[in-house]
Amino acid sequence: MERISRLFRTRFDKQPVLYRAPGRVNIIGEHTDYNDGYVMPMNTALFTRVAAAPRNDRRVRAHSVLFDENFEFSLDKLEPGGAPAWAEYAKGVAFALQAESYGLAGADLMIDGDIPLGGGLSSSASLEAVIGVALLGSSGLEADPMKLALMCQRAEHEFAGVPCGIMDQAVITTCPQGHAMKLDCRSLELEFIPLPDDLCLLVIDSGVKHQLSDGGYRQRREECDFAIALLAAEEEGVSSYRDVSLEMIGRHATALGKLPLRRARHVVSETQRVRDAVQAMAANDLETLGQLINGSHASLRDDFMVSCEELDFIQQTASETPGVYGSRMVGGGFGGCAIALIDPACLEDARAHIVRAYTEYSGAEPWSHVVESAPPAGLA
Ligand code: GLA
Numbered sequence: 001m002e003r004i005s006r007l008f009r010t011r012f013d014k015q016p017v018l019y020r021a022p023g024r025v026n027i028i029g030e031h032t033d034y035n036d037g038y039v040m041p042m043n044t045a046l047f048t049r050v051a052a053a054p055r056n057d058r059r060v061r062a063h064s065v066l067f068d069e070n071f072e073f074s075l076d077k078l079e080p081g082g083a084p085a086w087a088e089y090a091k092g093v094a095f096a097l098q099a100e101s102y103g104l105a106g107a108d109l110m111i112d113g114d115i116p117l118g119g120g121l122s123s124s125a126s127l128e129a130v131i132g133v134a135l136l137g138s139s140g141l142e143a144d145p146m147k148l149a150l151m152c153q154r155a156e157h158e159f160a161g162v163p164c165g166i167m168d169q170a171v172i173t174t175c176p177q178g179h180a181m182k183l184d185c186r187s188l189e190l191e192f193i194p195l196p197d198d199l200c201l202l203v204i205d206s207g208v209k210h211q212l213s214d215g216g217y218r219q220r221r222e223e224c225d226f227a228i229a230l231l232a233a234e235e236e237g238v239s240s241y242r243d244v245s246l247e248m249i250g251r252h253a254t255a256l257g258k259l260p261l262r263r264a265r266h267v268v269s270e271t272q273r274v275r276d277a278v279q280a281m282a283a284n285d286l287e288t289l290g291q292l293i294n295g296s297h298a299s300l301r302d303d304f305m306v307s308c309e310e311l312d313f314i315q316q317t318a319s320e321t322p323g324v325y326g327s328r329m330v331g332g333g334f335g336g337c338a339i340a341l342i343d344p345a346c347l348e349d350a351r352a353h354i355v356r357a358y359t360e361y362s363g364a365e366p367w368s369h370v371v372e373s374a375p376p377a378g379l380a
Contacts, residue, residue, distance in 0.1 A: 035228070100143075
């Protein structure tokens with residue numbers, strides 16, 4: 001944190017206030033958020049940080065340490081396009097805040113962070129959230145955390161062009177330290193579940209870079225929308241995936257066609273796995289939790305088809321390693337990270353084994369990270 005303050009003072013010649021937002025690791029519930037399902041993510045102590053000071057001329061001057069780039073914009077003229085990707089997020093969040101009538105004054109912002117980009121740990125939602133709290137804070141304002149999440153999601157849709165769900169923004173703005181969040185993505189009802197003491201989560205980066213704006217994510221959304229529209233037209237009382245059973249999907253197999261059927265089957269089975277995982281975690285039944293996590297990976301690989309060979313290798317190696325309860329790819333997919341749930345007594349041996357195996361497989365040592373629960377976006 002000292003570094004960003006120092007950089008801020010050198011560039012802007014004033015004293016900043018410091019904000020930060022964590023990264024997120026999704027324990028279970030993948031591609032269910034935009035399908036009215038459940039998710040159960042938590043925050044981890046990797047952060048996007050902003051040093052900020054108010055301006056009163058309705059301008060935002062921003063500097064990204066990571067990209068060593070400046071961008072300046074007026075709060076009176078906010079349209080998508082024309083800025084580096086990181087600055088589009090800042091513009092998008094400012095736009096969404098103003099659209100909800102938050103009267104922003106302006107700010108100088110220095111942005112830095114240590115969440116790997118495109119790694120499936122929500123570096124973008126973390127950036128949106130920290131920009132949100134910094135722009136609000138610099139104008140003497142605050143927002144309800146879930147409302148902030150929705151405004152950040154709007155920024156992602158309209159300025160980054162990614163039709164994401166609400167999971168990432170919601171956990172990053174709301175979830176208290178020491179807890180996972182169960183979110184009902186239909187009602188936006190939240191429940192915070194204490195994390196078991198005797199459980200470690202290890203993140204292993206496959207090194208395969210993904211970009212949700214690349215098209216695979218949008219295509220999955222369209223396939224899910226197609227399947228639910230068909231089921232809703234055929235079945236009385238069905239308006240969302242929450243009203244759909246596996247048996248119902250089976251009955252419409254021919255009309256759905258092969259791929260939409262698989263997408264729908266993933267959504268419905270994954271939503272049930274989240275329900276079961278919440279119970280398993282509350283009962284400290286880590287064996288069952290691990291099996292559900294392995295099941296989630298199999299479904300993402302075979303039915304939703306968003307895994308890749310590298311993630312499958314890590315998942316398989318991890319799930320066969322002593323002390324590992326279960327493992328799966330995490331986030332939107334097509335690359336990024338996998339997680340493994342590990343008995344703390346076995347953590348170091350298991351980590352060394354998985355890292356060694358993946359280094360031999362891929363030729364490069366993967367980045368890995370032991371998840372440490374962190375507070376939501378706010379003052380640092
Ligand atoms: C990305 C999106 C989320 C969610 C996941 C998949 O992280 O931002 O909204 O859809 O993919 O579970």
